[in-house]
Amino acid sequence: MKYFTRLMDGLDVAPILAELDAAPDLWNQYRERKDAAESPHAVMDDVWVRYFPREQLQVPQDFVRENRCVFYPAWTRLPSLHHHVFALMAALHATELGGLLITRIPSAGRILPHDDRGSWHAEFFNTKIYIPLRSNARCVNRCLDEEVNMRVGEVWTFNNLVEHEVENGGRTDRITAILCIRTE
Numbered sequence: 001m002k003y004f005t006r007l008m009d010g011l012d013v014a015p016i017l018a019e020l021d022a023a024p025d026l027w028n029q030y031r032e033r034k035d036a037a038e039s040p041h042a043v044m045d046d047v048w049v050r051y052f053p054r055e056q057l058q059v060p061q062d063f064v065r066e067n068r069c070v071f072y073p074a075w076t077r078l079p080s081l082h083h084h085v086f087a088l089m090a091a092l093h094a095t096e097l098g099g100l101l102i103t104r105i106p107s108a109g110r111i112l113p114h115d116d117r118g119s120w121h122a123e124f125f126n127t128k129i130y131i132p133l134r135s136n137a138r139c140v141n142r143c144l145d146e147e148v149n150m151r152v153g154e155v156w157t158f159n160n161l162v163e164h165e166v167e168n169g170g171r172t173d174r175i176t177a178i179l180c181i182r183t184e
Contacts, residue, residue: 003143003162007091007129007155015080016177017133020047020102026074027104030054032063040112040165043105049074049081049177050100052121064119069098081177088129088155089181098125098180102133105174111166113142122160125180130156133177136170150176 020026026047028034033041052067075081081100089097098121105111116122130141132150140147141156143164150156158164168174 001146001148003146003159003164004141004148005157006148007088007157009151009154011084011131011153011155013084013131013133013153016078016084017175019078019080020133020175023074023077026077029074032057036060040114041103042112043109044111045104045106047074047102048072049078049102050097052099064121066120066124069100069121074102075100084131084177085179088179092127092129092181092183094127094181095184096125096182098182099178100180101178103176103178105139105166105168107168107171107173109168109174113163113165115163116160121180125182127157127181127183128160129179129181130158131177131179132156132174134173134175136168136172136174138169139174140167140169142166 027045030048033046050069050071053070056062056067130150132152132154135152139149141150143158143162
C-alpha cells in the first residue's frame with residue numbers, strides 16, 4: 001500500500017472505550033471542526049484531547065498557523081489512552097506530540113474528501129496515527145485510489161496530505177483516536 005501502513009494489531013482498546021462511554025459529555029465540547037462552513041467533518045462528533053490552547057483559537061487562521069499543543073480536560077478523564085499514546089510515540093521515535101482527537105462517525109455518515117495541506121499542524125506533525133476503538137466491516141478509509149477497513153485493535157498511519165475520506169456504511173458508529181506526532 002502506498003498511503004496506509006498497518007503498524008500493529010491486537011491492541012486492547014476496551015478500557016479506552018469504556019472510559020469514553022462513561023463520559024458522553026466529552027463529545028462536541030468544541031465544535032469548530034464540525035461547524036465550520038463547508039467542513040468535510042460536519043457529520044462527525046469529536047472529543048478534543050490535545051490541541052492548540054483554546055484561548056489562542058479566536059479566528060479561523062489560528063487553526064492553521066504555527067503553535068504548540070496542550071492537553072485538554074478530556075486527557076485526565078481518559079487515562080487508559082495515556083499508555084498507548086506514549087508507547088506509540090516511543091515505538092515510532094517521535095520527537096513531539098501534536099493534536100489528539102477522538103472522532104465518531106455515525107452509521108451512514110461520511111467524512112467528505114479533503115486533504116490537510118496548508119495547515120502548519122498537519123504538515124509539522126508529519127505522522128498521523130489511527131487507532132480504531134469501535135468499527136464495523138463497512139467502514140472504509142480512502143486515500144485517493146486506495147482503501148482499507150481499519151479494525152478495532154489495529155494501529156495505522158496514513159498520509160493525510162493527500163485527498164482522503166471516510167465512509168461508515170455499517171449499522172454502528174465508527175470511533176477512532178487520531179494521534180498526530182512529529183517523527184524525524
